[in-house]
Amino acid sequence: MSERIDVHFHTIPEFFRAATEGAGRRPAISSGLPQWSPERALEVMDRNGIATTILSISQPGVHFGDDAKARELARRCNDYVRELIDRFPRRFGAFGVVPLPDVDGACAEAVRCLDELGLDGIVLFASCGERFLGDPAFDALLDALNERAAVVFIHPALHPAVSRLQLDLPAFVLEYPFDTTRAATNLIFRGSLDRFPRIRFILAHAGGTLPYLAFRLAWSSTIDPGRLGSLGPPYVLERLRRFWYDTALASSRHVLAALHAVADPSRILFGSDWPYAPETVTRASIMPFDGESESECASRHEQYRRNALELFPRLR
Secondary structure: OOOEEEEEEEOOOHHHHHHHHHOOOOOOOOOOOOOOOHHHHHHHHHHOOEEEEEEEOOOOOOOOOOHHHHHHHHHHHHHHHHHHHHHOOOOEEEEEEOOOOOHHHHHHHHHHHHHHOOOOEEEEEOEEOOEEOOOHHHHHHHHHHHHOOOEEEEEOOOOHHHHHOOOOOOHHHHHHHHHHHHHHHHHHHOOHHHHOOOOEEEEOHHHOOHHHHHHHHHHHHHHOHHHHOOOOHHHHHHHHOOOEEEOOOOOOHHHHHHHHHHOOHHHEEOOOOEOOOOHHHHHHHHOOOOOOOHHHHHHHHHHHHHHHHHHOHHHO
């Protein structure tokens, strides 16, 4: 069996499904929350040569308007994944979920996840309400994560502005990559990567549109120094290389060529996005590209594994 490590693999416990449906919240796909169980996850992993997955809760998260209930649901989700790790220590890891926009509750739960539960990191959504990561409102949380040199998985969310768009497409098709792009750009231009240098940020879906927009971002302060300051291309491009990137829904030759031109190749990680992306997509993401040999494909995935072990050395 291959030793792939999948850093973008979701969990949907039944109590989480009940809470989201009870709150009238839905994921970005029209069919609703997919079916999930540890057994089903392990079967998909085994069929696709995935040794270990780092589990995470996806959009819509755990906060549906009530801070106390959000804290309770986050705590329950994190205890659940800790139990899965205890049952299957070589197969599962987990990013803890926190109840943003309740910053105090998020700080407390992040500390519990990392210091008490020993989870592998924290998942944060690129946007929360109207705000994006990098907004000063979240600095207390980032400070706690920076103190612990935490791995932080940035997953897109559905920004409220999406509901006002007259575009009849599922939000995950375009809005998810844009959400991640906005958060990463905000982290760069607000100086968050410099203020919190010990956080290891993973960007979902190859960073959204960052690879394509790298030139534009790099030269933007030259065009508008009044708003963006004196940041030059070297500053922006170096900070793009500080992020880690997963390959979920981005496993094609042309996407990865753009990503390799922008990212540090030692910071590219395998991701499948199962079960929101079905197993057929998982299978496609591990197959050789057109014109790529089996050995080249195997070498690429072995590099992804080595990269993941730098973030998660316990999996060695």
